[in-house]
Amino acid sequence: MKWLCLGAVLLAVGCGPVPAADYGEELFGDPKLSDSQYNTFSCATCHATTASPPKDKVYAGLSLHDVASRPHWWGGYETRLLDAVNFCYTAFMRGVTPLAPEDPRSRALYEYLVRISPDEDAPAQPFTLVKDIGNVPRDSAERGADVYRAACLECHGEAHTGKGRLTQLAPVLPEVSQDYGTLFPGVAPGLIFIEKIRHGRFFGVGGNMPPYSRESLSDKDLGAVLAYLGL
Ligand code: HEC
Ligand code: HEC
Structure with missing residues (x-):
C-alpha cells in the first residue's frame, strides 16, 4: 500500500528525474558533497550566488554569479572551471578524491553554475592574496x-x-x-x-x-x- 501511495504522490507532482541544475543547487548547499566525514562546509558557506552579495555577510570567496562565463579563475591560476571547484573541494572541504568530470555530481554542479551565469561575457575576477604579512591599523x-x-x-x-x-x-x-x-x-x-x-x-x-x-x-x-x- 505504501508504494502505491508514493506512486500516486509522484504522479501528482509530475514524475521524472530532477533537472540537473536543481540537483546541482542542492549539492551546492550540502556539506555531504565532500567524501570526508570531518567536513562541515558546503559551497554556500563561502560563496554568495547573487550579483550583489548580501550586505550582512562577508564571504571568504567571491560571489559565483556569472562564474561559468569567466575566462579563468583564482586570479588566472585555474583555467578549467572544474579545477577551480576542486581546489575548494580538496583544500577547504577536505575532499580526498577530486570530483571527476564524468561524475554526475560534477555535471549537476556545472549546470547549476551555468544557470547562475546569465552574462556570457563576464570578465575574470581579481583575486589578490596578501603575501607579505604586516600589521594593520586597528579600527573601531x-x-x-x-x-x-x-x-x-x-x-x-x-x-x-x-x-x-x-x-x-x-x-x-x-x-x-x-x-x-x-x-x-x-x-x-x-x-x-x-x-x-x-x-x-x-x-x-x-x-x-x-x-x-x-x-x-x-x-x-x-x-x-x-x-x-x-x-
Ligand atoms: C571554506 C570556504 C570555501 C568553500 C567551502 C568553497 N570555496 Fe570556492 N573559493 C573560496 C575562496 C577563498 C576562493 C578564492 C577567492 C575567489 O576567487 O572566490 C574560492 C574560489 C572559487 C572559484 C573561483 C572563482 C573565480 O572567479 O576566481 C570557484 C569557481 C569556486 N570557488 C567554486 C566553489 C564551489 C563550487 C564550491 C563547492 C564545491 C566551493 N567553491 C567551496 C572559498 C571556498
Ligand atoms: C569557513 C569557515 C571559517 C571562517 C569563515 C573563518 N574561519 Fe577561522 N578557522 C576555521 C577553521 C576550520 C580553523 C581551524 C583549522 C585551520 O587552522 O585552518 C580556523 C582557524 C582560525 C585561526 C587559527 C587558530 C590557531 O591558532 O590555530 C584564527 C586566528 C582564525 N581562524 C580566525 C578567523 C577570523 C578572525 C575569521 C573571520 C574574519 C575566521 N577565522 C573565519 C574556519 C573558518
Whole structure:
C-alpha cells in the first residue's frame, strides 16, 4: 500500500528525474558533497550566488554569479572551471578524491553554475592574496563586532565561547591566542591572527580555513575585527 501511495504522490507532482541544475543547487548547499566525514562546509558557506552579495555577510570567496562565463579563475591560476571547484573541494572541504568530470555530481554542479551565469561575457575576477604579512591599523571595535558577525561567526561561533560554531575544528576566538606565547614566542598574537586570516591554510600554515583576499576583506575591516577581539 505504501508504494502505491508514493506512486500516486509522484504522479501528482509530475514524475521524472530532477533537472540537473536543481540537483546541482542542492549539492551546492550540502556539506555531504565532500567524501570526508570531518567536513562541515558546503559551497554556500563561502560563496554568495547573487550579483550583489548580501550586505550582512562577508564571504571568504567571491560571489559565483556569472562564474561559468569567466575566462579563468583564482586570479588566472585555474583555467578549467572544474579545477577551480576542486581546489575548494580538496583544500577547504577536505575532499580526498577530486570530483571527476564524468561524475554526475560534477555535471549537476556545472549546470547549476551555468544557470547562475546569465552574462556570457563576464570578465575574470581579481583575486589578490596578501603575501607579505604586516600589521594593520586597528579600527573601531564596535564596527568590528559587525564584521565578526558577518565574516567569522558562522564557523567560529560567538567570541569567547564558540557558541553555535559550525565545527569543533574552528577554535574559540580570541582565546586560542593564549597558547601563542609558547608556540610563537616574541610574535604579537594580532600578527598571527592577520597571517591566518590573510593566508587561511596557505603558505605552510595548514588547516582548512579559507584565506581572505583583499577583495573579500579590507585591511580596515580586518583591523576592526582585531579591535573587537582585543588583539
Ligand atoms: C571554506 C570556504 C570555501 C568553500 C567551502 C568553497 N570555496 Fe570556492 N573559493 C573560496 C575562496 C577563498 C576562493 C578564492 C577567492 C575567489 O576567487 O572566490 C574560492 C574560489 C572559487 C572559484 C573561483 C572563482 C573565480 O572567479 O576566481 C570557484 C569557481 C569556486 N570557488 C567554486 C566553489 C564551489 C563550487 C564550491 C563547492 C564545491 C566551493 N567553491 C567551496 C572559498 C571556498
Ligand atoms: C569557513 C569557515 C571559517 C571562517 C569563515 C573563518 N574561519 Fe577561522 N578557522 C576555521 C577553521 C576550520 C580553523 C581551524 C583549522 C585551520 O587552522 O585552518 C580556523 C582557524 C582560525 C585561526 C587559527 C587558530 C590557531 O591558532 O590555530 C584564527 C586566528 C582564525 N581562524 C580566525 C578567523 C577570523 C578572525 C575569521 C573571520 C574574519 C575566521 N577565522 C573565519 C574556519 C573558518
